[in-house]
Amino acid sequence: MSNTLKGSCIIGQSGGPTAVINASAYGVIRTALDAECITKVYGAAHGIRGVLDDKLYIMDEEDPKELELLKNTPSSELGSVRYKIADPDKDDTDYRRILEIFKKYDVRYFFYNGGNDSMDTCEKISRYMKKVGYECRVMGVPKTIDNDLWGSDHCPGYGSAAKYIATSCMEVSKDARVYDTGMITVIEIMGRHAGWLAGAAALATCCGSGPDLVYLPEVDFDMDKFVADVEAIYNKTGKVLIAVSEGIHYADGSFVSEAKTSATDGFGHVQLGGLAVRLANTLKERTGAKVRGIELSLLQRCGAHLASETDLNEAVEAGRLAVEAAVAGETGKMVAFERNDVDGKYVCEMTLIPLESVANLEKKVPREWINDEGNNVKQEFIDYALPLIQGQPERPTEHSLPRYARLKKVLAK
Amino acid sequence: MSNTLKGSCIIGQSGGPTAVINASAYGVIRTALDAECITKVYGAAHGIRGVLDDKLYIMDEEDPKELELLKNTPSSELGSVRYKIADPDKDDTDYRRILEIFKKYDVRYFFYNGGNDSMDTCEKISRYMKKVGYECRVMGVPKTIDNDLWGSDHCPGYGSAAKYIATSCMEVSKDARVYDTGMITVIEIMGRHAGWLAGAAALATCCGSGPDLVYLPEVDFDMDKFVADVEAIYNKTGKVLIAVSEGIHYADGSFVSEAKTSATDGFGHVQLGGLAVRLANTLKERTGAKVRGIELSLLQRCGAHLASETDLNEAVEAGRLAVEAAVAGETGKMVAFERNDVDGKYVCEMTLIPLESVANLEKKVPREWINDEGNNVKQEFIDYALPLIQGQPERPTEHSLPRYARLKKVLAK
Numbered sequence: 167m168s169n170t171l172k173g174s175c176i177i178g179q180s181g182g183p184t185a186v187i188n189a190s191a192y193g194v195i196r197t198a199l200d201a202e203c204i205t206k207v208y209g210a211a212h213g214i215r216g217v218l219d220d221k222l223y224i225m226d227e228e229d230p231k232e233l234e235l236l237k238n239t240p241s242s243e244l245g246s247v248r249y250k251i252a253d254p255d256k257d258d259t260d261y262r263r264i265l266e267i268f269k270k271y272d273v274r275y276f277f278y279n280g281g282n283d284s285m286d287t288c289e290k291i292s293r294y295m296k297k298v299g300y301e302c303r304v305m306g307v308p309k310t311i312d313n314d315l316w317g318s319d320h321c322p323g324y325g326s327a328a329k330y331i332a333t334s335c336m337e338v339s340k341d342a343r344v345y346d347t348g349m350i351t352v353i354e355i356m357g358r359h360a361g362w363l364a365g366a367a368a369l370a371t372c373c374g375s376g377p378d379l380v381y382l383p384e385v386d387f388d389m390d391k392f393v394a395d396v397e398a399i400y401n402k403t404g405k406v407l408i409a410v411s412e413g414i415h416y417a418d419g420s421f422v423s424e425a426k427t428s429a430t431d432g433f434g435h436v437q438l439g440g441l442a443v444r445l446a447n448t449l450k451e452r453t454g455a456k457v458r459g460i461e462l463s464l465l466q467r468c469g470a471h472l473a474s475e476t477d478l479n480e481a482v483e484a485g486r487l488a489v490e491a492a493v494a495g496e497t498g499k500m501v502a503f504e505r506n507d508v509d510g511k512y513v514c515e516m517t518l519i520p521l522e523s524v525a526n527l528e529k530k531v532p533r534e535w536i537n538d539e540g541n542n543v544k545q546e547f548i549d550y551a552l553p554l555i556q557g558q559p560e561r562p563t564e565h566s567l568p569r570y571a572r573l574k575k576v577l578a579k
Numbered sequence: 580m581s582n583t584l585k586g587s588c589i590i591g592q593s594g595g596p597t598a599v600i601n602a603s604a605y606g607v608i609r610t611a612l613d614a615e616c617i618t619k620v621y622g623a624a625h626g627i628r629g630v631l632d633d634k635l636y637i638m639d640e641e642d643p644k645e646l647e648l649l650k651n652t653p654s655s656e657l658g659s660v661r662y663k664i665a666d667p668d669k670d671d672t673d674y675r676r677i678l679e680i681f682k683k684y685d686v687r688y689f690f691y692n693g694g695n696d697s698m699d700t701c702e703k704i705s706r707y708m709k710k711v712g713y714e715c716r717v718m719g720v721p722k723t724i725d726n727d728l729w730g731s732d733h734c735p736g737y738g739s740a741a742k743y744i745a746t747s748c749m750e751v752s753k754d755a756r757v758y759d760t761g762m763i764t765v766i767e768i769m770g771r772h773a774g775w776l777a778g779a780a781a782l783a784t785c786c787g788s789g790p791d792l793v794y795l796p797e798v799d800f801d802m803d804k805f806v807a808d809v810e811a812i813y814n815k816t817g818k819v820l821i822a823v824s825e826g827i828h829y830a831d832g833s834f835v836s837e838a839k840t841s842a843t844d845g846f847g848h849v850q851l852g853g854l855a856v857r858l859a860n861t862l863k864e865r866t867g868a869k870v871r872g873i874e875l876s877l878l879q880r881c882g883a884h885l886a887s888e889t890d891l892n893e894a895v896e897a898g899r900l901a902v903e904a905a906v907a908g909e910t911g912k913m914v915a916f917e918r919n920d921v922d923g924k925y926v927c928e929m930t931l932i933p934l935e936s937v938a939n940l941e942k943k944v945p946r947e948w949i950n951d952e953g954n955n956v957k958q959e960f961i962d963y964a965l966p967l968i969q970g971q972p973e974r975p976t977e978h979s980l981p982r983y984a985r986l987k988k989v990l991a992k
Binding site: 183211212215239240241242245246247248329332333334336337338340341342343344345346351369370372373374375440443458460461462463464465467468469470471472474552555556557558561563564565566567568569570572 | 596624625628652653654655658659660661742745746747749750751753754755756757758759764782783785786787788853856871873874875876877878880881882883884885887965968969970971974976977978979980981982983985
């Protein structure tokens with residue numbers, strides 16, 4: 167084949183971890199190890215930082231069984247990073263170093279697994295290598311629980327987080343309704359700018375025990391309206407379960423979680439603690455009800471024990487496709503998902519889209535998928551998200567606890 | 580049989596919910612429905628409150644398949660209550676009402692499913708019925724995630740909560756170590772007076788990703804010692820994961836979670852929010868590290884999706900035995916667990932112990948199961964707790980989310 171390129175490859179992971187980012191890494195590593203033209207497979211320690219610091223693990227040295235356990239290992243096993251590299255046209259220091267490392271290890275393939283920022287890094291490296299005439303195929307493998315990557319129907323990581331959130335909301339809903347006394351429970355869910363995760367709480371409603379109210383950052387938050395929404399239900403049933411996105415904000419754009427005092431609570435108290443506790447306290451002051459604030463915190467993004475099989479399989483496939491496409495000659499692309507349902511049955515197909523069309527853009531929940539009141543999602547959202555949480559993958563265990571991959575992480579010299 | 584007693588029965592649930600309290604209810608209800616001498620099976624709405632208010636659900640009217648789903652339904656499906664009834668020798672108002680209801684429905688069997696306080700209720704009712712000469716067999720079915728019931732090796736509910744805690748700690752441990760920057764994470768675990776739950780975090784250590792430090796209420800807490808413990812690890816590895824019981828307290832008995840200001844932080848700041856956030860903030864002030872506080876909150880007690888099969892089966896069996904023993908003539912007893920391992924293999928046998936030997940006593944973690952430093956549990960604790968989390972039960976699902984029991988709850992007139 168004319169476009170055969172022989173050389174080694176690097177895989178790096180970046181941004182916040184997910185339940186299945188390692189499944190994508192597995193897809194990349196396994197496929198790369200099996201690819202004839204790829205001579206060596208390196209894992210960068212802490213993403214691009216590991217390239218800059220010459221800290222590369224030799225994946226060829228790992229036990230294949232341990233590598234396969236990456237599919238069930240949450241978080242970023244190679245280590246992640248939030249380092250933002252400069253624009254190569256302004257400051258090429260980092261890029262010269264990357265090129266040096268690429269040459270040192272004869273790196274001809276670079277796979278980067280991450281969200282918006284990572285695709286930006288990917289795009290810059292791709293652009294630089296082209297500019298200096300170093301042949302290296304650069305591919306992005308998407309991940310983000312936030313589901314806000316532009317150009318893809320959804321992202322690996324989202325389905326599993328959504329499943330964790332929906333399941334936890336069902337469980338909390340059962341628990342929070344157990345006494346014969348009034349109770350208002352606020353659950354805080356990740357998602358700084360997009361409400362995909364908070365909306366997933368509503369999936370629990372399909373199964374009869376979801377939240378009564380759901381607040382997304384796509385709609386401006388109004389504290390008085392919020393209290394009125396809650397009171398209306400509380401006065402009727404005595405029990406209210408509310409899911410809120412951490413990113414809800416007032417009309418002026420300021421985050422509710424960051425307001426030093428709740429502008430409308432009329433008490434002027436300084437409220438510390440997370441958003442859930444803060445909102446719960448406001449509701450307590452306003453309604454006199456018993457309240458509880460629960461923050462799903464890191465649990466929602468690392469809950470591999472509740473991974474969606476659909477999500478996990480797609481994560482592996484995204485990694486595999488990135489390598490296969492690069493071997494076939496593609497570069498400067500990200501693997502994206504296209505939904506092409508057949509007879510109402512969920513079908514996800516993978517495509518490649520240019521990195522520059524993804525980098526630094528955010529996809530939000532369409533306003534028309536949120537009800538007019540702005541306090542719940544509509545059926546359109548459920549229809550979108552429900553297929554993504556389907557299936558329970560095999561979960562290897564040891565002592566009935568998860569058995570994660572144990573990599574040797576042998577450093578290249 | 581001379582001691583055959585014909586009549587109906589009531590099952591009530593009380594105290595904080597667990598992942599498997601409904602499994603015990605199922606054990607009681609199923610066995611009672613099948614017992615010839617039991618003419619009708621009533622479920623009390625919100626425990627003893629439902630008896631006092633004449634709110635009884637007819638369990639005979641339920642679909643057997645839905646009843647069986649109780650095994651996988653968290654929280655107390657019949658509703659719980661925290662109502663404490665008086666001593667019958669001082670005020671018998673409630674007891675006269677209970678007797679009236681018992682007579683109205685010809686109740687000859689009363690099963691109460693709960694923790695310390697519930698066994699106290701149970702014992703008082705048993706005593707009163709004996710005193711007034713009304714023949715009714717009263718049996719306690721234990722439950723409590725706290726595992727602090729006296730006279731039983733362990734309690735239904737504990738194993739599942741322990742499994743949730745250990746699994747979540749493993750996942751958080753992976754997540755909290757992902758960046759190449761320092762990070763201290765504090766996980767707050769339930770248990771006001773006993774450290775059984777916090778200790779369960781250490782089970783994750785068997786699988787290679789547990790907490791570095793574990794603090795139980797059985798050892799007086801010292802803030803300076805705590806900060807020094809954390810700093811020692813932080814300075815070595817840059818990452819520290821700490822599990823703390825919500826019940827940790829200073830030597831004077833005051834709860835760390837309730838101290839208005841941390842006596843030793845030297846800043847005099849009023850710290851609000853949960854214990855995890857409070858300790859994390861203190862560590863941030865003292866070490867300058869990046870910190871995160873996580874409260875497992877209600878999630879740990881209602882996490883039915885991570886139930887231990889051992890725990891679930893024992894919960895059902897405890898319910899079954901209570902009914903069988905009562906039918907055979909027993910009364911005034913609680914089902915208890917005795918551990919009789921054979922060749923190092925876990926064997927749990929059920930016995931009956933007098934209610935008065937249980938009521939209002941608390942079983943704590945033995946000091947010799949905690950290390951000398953007071954900052955972790957020893958192998959003895961692991962050996963005790965690990966068998967209790969074994970096995971993954973079948974999990975009925977719908978849309979890949981839990982399928983809980985949907986009871987009709989037909990009220991008796």
